[in-house]
Amino acid sequence: MFRDSYIILKKELKRLFTDKRTVFFMVGLPLIMLPLLYTVMGKISQSRSADIRSYHGTVFIAPEMQKESPIYEEFISIIDEQMNVTINEIPEAYIPTAKDLITEKDAQLLITFPDNMDVAYEGIKPFDVHIYYNAASDYSSYFYRRTHEAIGSLADTLITLRLESLDIPTEILTPVTANRTISYEEINLAKKGSEVGKAFGVLLPFIIILYLFVSSMQVGIDTVSGEKERGTLAILLVNQVDRASIIIGKLGAVVCAAFASAISSVIGLMIAGKFFLKDLFRSSAEMSDFILSANQIFQLGILLIPVAILLVSLVLICATYARNSKEAAGLVMPLYMVVLIVSIGTSSMGETVPSWMYFAPFINTVVGLKSIFIKASSWGNVLIAAASSLIFAALLIYFMIKMFKSEKILFRI
């Protein structure tokens, strides 16, 4: 029986891997897609923040101040120094117009000071400055944040002045600080690479499962529904090949194709990682830190092969039932959504894993993959996940063999 499966597998692989278009879509595309995507995304966000920083904005300040207020002058000098803006002092009557201009994004900020500011300061009473902005505008939001910081610096300056006038050392305000005398590299005690692994722990299981499913969909639907539709399956059925051999041969070929595609997507992500990691971590985290041990690679294989078989069986059972490729795609699509949502949900979950998740098929694989990438995997959980994938795959294959023996399904018109 396995001899026939092997003959069929070889033929299917030959068909898949000698077709340049298929190879490109399965292996080439994921390999260049992710690096390209990340490079473009990185470039866009870089040029956007550069654009915001270099933008020259318009700020209104009300009411027109008596030039002699020292607080006001200090504030203006901070703004002038730190922000690339034109400051327009306006009378109180002009405030509604200024607000309209901000709403319309023609100006970015309106800052209003209370009338009694200097009196309040002298009397040691806090006073409140109002900053109006437009949260829908990136420029306005940026100037808003910077102005907030400017108010903070203003407060610091005023406190220092106050203390100096009372002859009190400014240190009185900071009895304790954190991590001022030590470097970040010294305080971060994470395992080398586990930080990168954590980010990858969210991304990789999802990417791997996505590509496993997408390529088994592309290839799997064609090798069964496509063949059914084109009439090339019937010729196999009148030969003395066992139905189970046909299914196993085709399943094997689709698993190989799905794997090729998933692996090249991981390589693609690694290449992309080289570019975008630097922006992601403030530390010296390096791609080269993210190296899995032989044991972890072995665990990865033990998890991935069964889950690939499970996903491919899911696709193939739909493809067997469907009359043609279009119908098959319609049947697989909802499954695809479920698989995606479950894998996104599971991989972006917190660190404590509820124990039922180790026993839920498919979910336990995502959990297991993540645990490998953050270097916290256990053999027990990996084996449970692998076994549950295999059991479900076996069930699906059993039903598929039944379907292959049923003329109602194979010869539906």
Place this chain on the structure above:
Amino acid sequence: MIKIHDLKKVFENKKKGSVSYKEALKGISFVCKPGEIFGLLGPNGAGKTTALRCISTLIKPTSGNISVNGFDVLKDERKVRSIIGFLTSDMKLDGFFTPDYMMDYFGRLNKMTPEAIAERKEILIKELHMEEFRYKKIDKLSTGMKQKTSIAISLIHDPDIIIFDEPTNGLDVITAKNVTDFLKKYAKEGKTVLISTHIMSVAEQICDKIGIIIEGLIKELGTLEEIVKSNNTDNLEDVFFRYLEAQDV
């Protein structure tokens, strides 16, 4: 030797909740002996393909018995499949491969040794004149070339029983003659040949026995002379039309 006794086949069609039944074969019986070509002659929708599919184990009879060289199609499915060569027009070949590769492929699936495959391949290629296109992609072949390739593949394991559904459909006269000569030769060698056709001249020219099938029933069974004589005419066409006219009334 193919023995068919009271074969019935009912198709079930489910459409939006309601189920309808189509009785494609209403109890047909005939015997097809080694050394002779048996032709099932009938109009479109008569049930020819259905009958041949039942014999070749692709679909299961609703009732009745079919035995092929003594093996029951229900009990010894795989044994039956190993001794028949089956061809229908709705079985297509994967256009991605060459005839040569496909013959190898099906030879191996039929558990032949590489030497046996090579030997058999040369014989079929010569007999069917496939020399110049054996290494071309099937996609690039003409209808006739594809049909010859299908025939070669269905006979790669040198089966004792040959079951061809409309083997000369869509072929030009020369190619059709090539195919019919080929079938005659195989019958002469002692193989059992069963074909279906809706073309009367094919039945007249190559079939040793003819069964006229209309609406799932065999109306006439015998040699060409027997059928013609018992209907008091001198050609098959008259007999055929008589039944079809009777049908319309």
